[in-house]
Amino acid sequence: MWKVVALLLSLCFIGCSDPYAQKLPASIDGLEKDEALKxxxxxxxxxxxxxxxxxxLRRGLAQAFGGGGAEEVTVRQAIDRQRRWLEEQAKQEAEAKALADRVKAEREAKRKEFAETLTVAVTSLQFVKGSFASRRFDDRFQITLAFQNKTARAFAGVKGTLVFADMFGTAIKQISIAYDQGIEAGSTATWAGEVDFNQFIDDDKKLASTPLDKLKTSWLPEHYIFSDGTAMKMPD
Incomplete structure (x- = not known):
């Protein structure tokens, strides 16, 4: 189909007093035979x-994918429609980019707001193998976190995602954490928990074999609730 379009636009013919008044056939099949149109x-x-x-090309593709027959239009109408279509596409792309930029800016502003209220640090990461003596036969990670409340209000609970990455910043494992024991204003609290180890997941094996000082950790806040009932939540 594109070869037909290219042939139309490359042949050199002279004639036709008003080229814009020429009508385009409804089907791509009739284009090659229309000498006046060429x-x-x-x-x-x-x-x-x-x-x-x-x-x-756009009309031909629409027909090929079940768009049905096309109405007969003049060269002028076809050019004008394509120009309007391109303008509409550019408008939609600009609107989408503006929306993406606005959402990104809102999330960044919210992230800074969260960072000013709470600091989260990993104080311990241990890989513990299951044993008969401990009566725990599954391998697991034991993790300890420290939460520092930097506000003048107490937290009732905080929720977020803990991310472990290698020294180059490539994420290894993400763990969802929900702490509901409260954190007093201006104080520090600790959380200790366990996460199952899966021997069939390469990232789990990498985390198990990498010491904490070789890892980068980050905290992605999701939802903080203060003891007075107010809350902070990251936008979707």
Missing amino acids: KAIQKLPEQEKALLGQFL
């Missing part, structure tokens, strides 16, 4: 030839 196209400026070619 001559008309060669009179168009290069930019309009390109617009016409884009229109024909």
